[in-house]
Amino acid sequence: MTDFGAIDALLAGAKKEVMLPPAEERRRLREGLNLSRAQLATALGVGASTVGGWESGRDPSGEVREKYAYFLEGARTKLDAAAAAEAPADEPGDNDPAGAEQAVAPGSDSDDVDVLPAPQPCVLCGQPARHQVEGFPQHLDSAECGAVEPVQAEKPVSEPALQQTSRQLAPAGRQSQAARGVKVVPVGRRVQAASDTPDLIGSAVAAALAEHAGDVEAATAALVKRAIPDAMALLDHTRKGGRYDIVAHPWLPDILRKQSARGADQVWEARPKWTRPELPAGQHEVTALDVNGAYLSALKTHLPLGQLEHSTGDHHDRRRAGVHLITPPVWDHDAVLPNPIGNRDEPGPLWVTEPTLRLLLRLSGPKYGLCDPPEIHESWTSGATEGLLEKFRIALKDARDRAIGEDDEVTLEYVKQMYSKFVSTLGESNYNRELYRTDWMHLIRSQAFANLWTKAFKAYDEGLMVVRAMGTDELHVIGDWRAVFPEGRGVTEVKVKDVYTVGTGQDQPMQAPQSPS
Structure with missing residues (x-):
């Protein structure tokens, strides 16, 4: 039944x-x-x-x-x-107060005005305002706004009068901060008071230290655990008002997918692992330099905005970015400089990223003339911009600089973990499900490798002997490197990792130190 x-x-x-x-x-x-x-x-x-x-x-x-x-x-x-x-019920007349207020509203859009529960500083003049326009506190009446000059009857202005105005404006730089007004920063197409910009990194560090009663090790460990979600929150904050949407989980071509559970995809990142095969006779002092913030600097690279699109032919569009199947050129300078595509045993075409391709194209140009141009067979690209992560990068760099200046190791380690884990978890990772851009991960990494190659060439071009280049941040040189690179802990500086001696002083050529297995 x-x-x-x-x-x-x-x-x-x-x-x-x-x-x-x-x-x-x-x-x-x-x-x-x-x-x-x-x-x-x-x-x-x-x-x-x-x-x-x-x-x-x-x-x-x-x-x-x-x-x-x-x-x-x-x-x-x-x-x-x-x-x-x-919306007014009737068309406001000349004596209608509502019409008058709308006529003088400073830069406001009438369809996005809210009344604030409590007055907040106006983004134009800094004085308390009772309304907000598109989320930003502003005076709707220009008579109340100190940044808007009152409207007066139009009259001719003589040349002496203009000169007098210029003299009155000239000393403004010597006025007090209160007299100059409120410092503002860009937020999308509008501006926002700089004092209203939240310091997400500083707030997180302060909260962690307070939670662990000032225990530096415990606070650092807690911040490291939350580095990925905090980096994503910072990215979201810095992207507010951005011109482009970030596609979080776009469709990806098979070349960007792992071939097996523990395998890799088909993209070659050009990671350098090079050692000079031979040094001149004699004894040499080698300095191993550490390049600071390699991944942080590499966030400034051309990133595709949307889903990758396929194309064929030996053509490169600098307005786009992605991955490219190329036949790399022959490299004849391995005795003194690493190959820009890294150590590769297999000949023939390979998939490389935008930074690697652009480096090869630059080196094949008239300025360098170090190799032939690579041959491009096919590409997966999208419209791109170099500034997509720029605000994110600057926020992390500024926090890192402040931490170094204040000897704040907690913030320094926290920031390092934020940008390094951000890059490493952009691919097929279970640790970051907010943003899945395997193409970005490869591009940022290979940009770091390209940056290291560029430093190696600068050292060579300035008369140093380049002995080894490894990973993203290790460069071994012989010679007065301080005349070439500034020393320090800043992102644009280098610091000494090791100093060692190679050679016996005998008058015969010698093998350079080999890379560890």
Whole structure:
């Protein structure tokens, strides 16, 4: 006998899947309330990249779909109500106060003005303001805003008057900070008071030290554990107002996928592991230099913005970036300089990244003339920019510089872990599920290798003898290296890792030290 009760229960529990607006509408509703993806993700219990995926066309399912639909409907209702409240019932006349206020609102968009529960500093003049425009406190009435000059009747201005104005403005640089106004920083197409910019790194360090009662080791260990999510939160913060969306989980070609569980993909990063085969006769003092912040510097590289697209032919578009199948040129300078593509045993074509290709193209040009141009067979690329991670890089660099200046080893180690783990977990990693860009990981790493090669060439070009180049940050040289590289702990400086002597002083050529196995 059929169990009709079970069928009735199934029908009672079944419900039609809630509809969601189009992807572009979802983003518009979130941004209309000045909410970041991270804020919405926290409320829904998902990752910021997941929200980014929903706004790129993917759909959630189950209970989280209902929560997301509830948010979107609530956001639409709130925005519609705000727009209706601000729209005047009749066309304001010349004596209408509302019309007057709209006419003098300094740079505001009438469809995104909110009343603040408590006055906040105006981003234009720094004085308390009762409204915010697109999330930024501002005076709506120019008469209240100290940064907006009152409108006066237009009249001709004589040349002496202009000269007098110039004399009045000239001493402004000697005024006090209060007289000059509020220092601002760019946030998207608007500006924000610099004092309102949160110091996420400093706040995290202070909180960790407070939580562990000043125990430096315990606080450092806690910060290292959260380095990846904190780096992603910092990235999200520095991308606010950015011109480009970051595609968190794009489709990737097979060449960027591992061939086996413990294997590697097909992209060659050009990691150097080179030792000069022979040194001149005699005894030599070799200095092993350590290049500071190699991965941090490599964050400044051409990164593809969107999903990679396939193309064929021996052509390179500098407006795009990605990976390329090339036949590398013959390298005839291995006796004095490492090969730009690293140590490779197998001949023939190979997949290289944008930094490696650009380095080879540069070295084949008239300025260097060190090799022939590589032959490009096919490419996977997307439109690119070199500044995609620039604010992220600068925030980390500034924090690192401050930590060095203040002898703050906790912050220094925390920042190092943030950028190094950010790079190492961009690929197929279980530790970072917010951003999955294997192509970025390869590009950033190979940019670090290309940067090291460039330092090796600079040393050679300035008369030093290059003995070894390894990884991202190790360069061994013979000669007065301080005349070539500044010494220190800054990102643009180098420090001494080791000093050792090679040779017996006998008058015969000798083998250079070999790389460890």
